[in-house]
Amino acid sequence: MNVTKLIRLVVLPAIGIASIGQAQTLEAASTAAAKLAASSVTADFPSSSPEAVGVDSQPLIRMSEWIRNDKLDVRSLLVIKDGKLIFERYSGGLVRDNNYELYSVTKSVTSLLVGILNGEGKLGPNDKVVPGIVAAHPELKDALADKQDLKVRDLLSMSSGLFYKQTEGSDTLYYGVPNRLSVAAKSQAKLPPGKEFDYTDVNPVLVGAMVSAAARQREQKFAEEKLFKPLGMSHYRWDGIDQTGFVSGGWGLRLRPIDMAKLGTLLLNDGQWQGKQVVPAAWIKQMTTPANPVLAKDYGYYCWINHIVEGQPEFGAMGFKGQFITVLPKENAIVVMTSLLPTDGGLRDATYLQMYRRMVNDYILPALQAGKKVAPSAARQAALTKELRLSQQSKGVAGTATAFNDPPEF
Known part of the structure; x- marks a missing residue:
């Protein structure tokens, strides 16, 4: 088996300081493959625990529990803060290298x-x-x-x-x-x-x-x-x-969520x-x-503006069935999601949009706004690691009909 195929089998979400190396699959992989997987994270976004950059992991855990308990078909959900990957959630055995129809x-x-x-x-x-x-x-x-x-x-x-x-x-x-x-x-x-x-x-x-x-x-x-x-x-x-x-x-474009986050970085960093x-x-x-x-008032050049968050700058991209790149300049953060959520409703009030607004406003923003109120701890990291592992092993139920182009690919 070549190293690339091995990485695809073993790479799990980067979940901070105590992340990839703790997964049983990675423990079974070769040292060379583990190093290559880790270096690919560094080349894209350095990984960090949420608390190390002033983010409270507990709202993120509660959000993930809600998604998992309600069996929402959220395939990937990433949060980038200060250029660091602090939350990377996948479900149903999916991994970083899966790509998705972005609509x-x-x-x-x-x-x-x-x-x-x-x-x-x-x-x-x-x-x-x-x-x-x-x-x-x-x-x-x-x-x-x-x-x-x-x-x-x-x-x-x-x-x-x-x-x-x-x-x-x-x-x-x-x-x-x-x-x-x-x-x-x-x-x-x-x-x-x-x-x-x-x-x-x-x-x-x-x-x-x-x-x-x-x-x-x-x-x-x-x-x-x-x-x-x-x-x-x-x-x-x-x-x-x-x-x-x-x-x-x-x-028709298919990208990995980590690459969607790069597009968000371009928007956040004035094209750099x-x-x-x-x-x-x-x-x-x-x-x-x-x-x-x-x-x-909420639309630029193929870009939604304050479509997700009100009261502070926010802009990004939205795709049918729940594909999102959301940029939060005040928080210096980017949120990415791919999903297959219910599509009933209109352009500005679809169910998948309402669900995503809840994720961002009720969980992600409060987590990002913690600041000096939180500090890294082994207990917090262990709780996040456990939840992300459970999420990776769980599988949501599609909220709408699955089209031929919806299944994740490598």
Whole structure:
């Protein structure tokens, strides 16, 4: 068995000072594999006990107990504080290297790619959409004829005025589509751009086409070159490629939670990763500021703002069924979750969203705000270690129908 496969079998959540080395599986592994697993944590985020950075582990334990006792299908839940990994929870035998379908978290990645191109002078929010797409796809000229005033910023802010009627179960915009861009290009220009907030998935398809045209390569390849590799990501895959070779700019990306946290770090640190400017700081500010407060005060450029927390700065990404990257600048913290939770409700009040709000507001924020009230102790660490081990061995019940793309992968 090679070392990579061995690590996949043995690596368990990093849970602080007394974390990985205590797991029975790791005790059975070779010393070399253990060292490699530990070094991979250090290369991403150094691990720390919560109390060592002024975080109270007890609310985190209570949150984990609630998730476990109620059998909520939370596959991963991570908390990064001051650049350190202080809480890493998995369930059902899952490990760090599993990746997950991120659904609309993908949109935020597309926005970051636009920001990179903007910094290179190749694509800007005020660029008109039709000339860029028609130059690369002249066959779509007639389909785009009613969209001459449409700009990139209108697509990024979900205020394009485009209308697309989704067909449940057999929609040609999503998976198994021959030509997704052609479907999006034929959507109806219902309103002039900038008049209404309407969260429709034709918008990121068109943005993805603009990214590909400006970068002169497929969006997934540009993302790998400019984002995934510079951030040291692994086990990533952009699913849902249509018969023309294009992915969707709005869904289909699969990432490990630890790599989702790196995207959160870019948002938190003004586009920097480990001292390197990956995305221009000016773009991060623009992306995380309401694009049109009159239409949607909680939405920037494919970025939700104060969607989870009120009363202090908060922004991040959200995906269907409960995929989240949440940035808490005041706490210098990032929260990441992947899950399969109930989907009933609307865009701003879905059950999975309400559950996640409870996790962040009732448990994670109080834990982060402990400050000098807590100190590291063997008893606290033992309690956290025990709970995370129980969580890793437990398995939640899916809160909604499981689609073909929902199972975790390596």
